[in-house]
Amino acid sequence: MDLHEKIPNNVSLSSDRRLQRALEEWQPHFLAWWREMGPEGFQDDPVYLRTAVSVDASGWAHFDYVRMPDYRWGIFLAEPVADRRIGFGDDYGKPVWHEVPGAHRTTLRRLIVTQGDTEPASVEQQRRLAASAPSLYDLRNLFQVNVEEGRHLWAMAYLLHTYFGRDGREEARDLLERRSGHPDKPRVLAAFNEPIEDWVSFFMFTTFTDRDGKYQLLALAESGFDPLSRTCRFMLTEEAHHMFVGESGVARIVERTAECLRAGREPRAAGALDVGIVQRYLNFWYSLSLDLFGGEVSTNAAQFFGTGLKGRPREEERHQDHLALEGVYEMDVYDEGRLVRRSVPLRSAMNEVLRDAYVEDCQKALDRWNRRLAGTGAALVLPSRRFHRHQGTFAGRCFDPDGREIDAGTFERERAAWLPSEADRAYVRSLGAHPVLEPGQFASWIAPPVRGINHQPIDFRYVRSNEA
Numbered sequence: 369m370d371l372h373e374k375i376p377n378n379v380s381l382s383s384d385r386r387l388q389r390a391l392e393e394w395q396p397h398f399l400a401w402w403r404e405m406g407p408e409g410f411q412d413d414p415v416y417l418r419t420a421v422s423v424d425a426s427g428w429a430h431f432d433y434v435r436m437p438d439y440r441w442g443i444f445l446a447e448p449v450a451d452r453r454i455g456f457g458d459d460y461g462k463p464v465w466h467e468v469p470g471a472h473r474t475t476l477r478r479l480i481v482t483q484g485d486t487e488p489a490s491v492e493q494q495r496r497l498a499a500s501a502p503s504l505y506d507l508r509n510l511f512q513v514n515v516e517e518g519r520h521l522w523a524m525a526y527l528l529h530t531y532f533g534r535d536g537r538e539e540a541r542d543l544l545e546r547r548s549g550h551p552d553k554p555r556v557l558a559a560f561n562e563p564i565e566d567w568v569s570f571f572m573f574t575t576f577t578d579r580d581g582k583y584q585l586l587a588l589a590e591s592g593f594d595p596l597s598r599t600c601r602f603m604l605t606e607e608a609h610h611m612f613v614g615e616s617g618v619a620r621i622v623e624r625t626a627e628c629l630r631a632g633r634e635p636r637a638a639g640a641l642d643v644g645i646v647q648r649y650l651n652f653w654y655s656l657s658l659d660l661f662g663g664e665v666s667t668n669a670a671q672f673f674g675t676g677l678k679g680r681p682r683e684e685e686r687h688q689d690h691l692a693l694e695g696v697y698e699m700d701v702y703d704e705g706r707l708v709r710r711s712v713p714l715r716s717a718m719n720e721v722l723r724d725a726y727v728e729d730c731q732k733a734l735d736r737w738n739r740r741l742a743g744t745g746a747a748l749v750l751p752s753r754r755f756h757r758h759q760g761t762f763a764g765r766c767f768d769p770d771g772r773e774i775d776a777g778t779f780e781r782e783r784a785a786w787l788p789s790e791a792d793r794a795y796v797r798s799l800g801a802h803p804v805l806e807p808g809q810f811a812s813w814i815a816p817p818v819r820g821i822n823h824q825p826i827d828f829r830y831v832r833s834n835e836a
């Protein structure tokens with residue numbers, strides 16, 4: 369592993385001068401993007417961050433104080449698997465590709481660009497959160513997620529530069545040009561154009577939207593294009609931390625809420641969040657994240673699977689039939705305005721297969737949160753996957769959170785009961801009017817974590833402010 373190169377990497381970058389030069393040209397553009405669109409403030413303050421120093425499971429992480437712009441963004445691929453074979457689709461059993469197969473070039477580039485675009489987008493969405501941080505511990509976690517999303521962008525930019533020639537370089541530049549929420553040059557996917565203006569949104573985003581990321585990466589880790597598989601396998605190790613940040617963040621919010629309820633206090637009177645508001649934020653980010661899996665019936669999904677470019681999570685362990693030519697998937701679809709049960713060819717249902725695995729995983733997170741609420745009489749629920757959808761079969765129609773179809777008027781009348789209202793957002797904003805930056809102190813609406821980062825105490829100075 370070359371950790372002391374200008375671009376740290378484990379891909380022997382120095383042996384390919386042209387590629388190295390191209391990436392060294394991209395690097396200052398990346399840094400300029402980070403300065404412009406990365407976290408607001410704290411850019412010159414040492415932050416207790418972990419950095420990748422090796423890719424093996426036994427301790428790849430190194431913790432130290434780093435100023436964010438000095439973070440060692442690099443290119444790390446998981447170790448190759450000897451004699452790896454394509455695990456699914458029409459080329460099942462053939463050796464994996466180490467170069468881009470000509471016939472699949474455009475499709476593969478689109479998959480990489482779509483994944484790559486989400487990485488800087490989330491940094492842009494989260495850039496104003498420091499001003500309302502509930503603690504130094506949380507502030508550090510936010511920055512850790514941000515620098516790692518920056519590294520994921522590097523991972524995708526590396527693939528584009530290495531395997532797609534001139535148009536790959538152009539796509540890599542465009543990844544730094546689009547802006548989350550920009551009217552003229554928005555990010556590719558809708559959820560990544562939604563602003564994240566408060567920490568409840570941040571924790572819901574890292575629980576639900578980063579978890580979509582996990583499932584996309586699991587599907588791409590199966591890819592017959594080996595460099596993509598290896599890249600995604602290493603990204604998954606970083607992604608796990610993002611979901612930890614989200615899930616434990618919501619758990620700590622719920623913990624505070626439960627404490628109030630058990631003490632017979634109204635949570636808001638104690639500066640905490642009531643269960644209703646948590647549920648509404650959950651409904652919002654969960655439904656937006658469901659959209660990211662794409663349409664229930666999809667020729668693109670069938671093509672991705674057939675060509676061996678994007679598989680199902682843990683294809684080998686979880687599935688017997690790796691061709692998926694004969695299987696069918698039962699789902700509800702609209703036929704002349706009526707919802708009917710249909711058997712869809714399995715390949716065309718691959719988005720739904722992936723969404724099923726995701727929903728199951730989300731439910732486990734909810735179960736863990738609900739354990740914190742035990743004895744309070746309150747519980748959080750995942751809304752129906754039909755609720756508040758903008759992609760696929762259920763888009764353009766209205767459903768209540770239980771999945772019953774309703775008319776648009778009813779939906780609008782109930783909207784404030786189901787999704788965050790302006791009043792909800794204002795309340796959450798009021799809680800974050802001032803950041804909490806004293807070591808060991810936490811905002812009123814969130815419980816301290818059970819333990820600190822990397823065995824450090826909870827009152828550790830996770831971000832050292834130079835002014836202090």
Ligand SMILES: [Fe+2]
Nearest residue numbers: 487517520581
């Ligand atoms: Fe990522």
Ligand SMILES: [Fe+2]
Nearest residue numbers: 578581607610
């Ligand atoms: Fe992530």
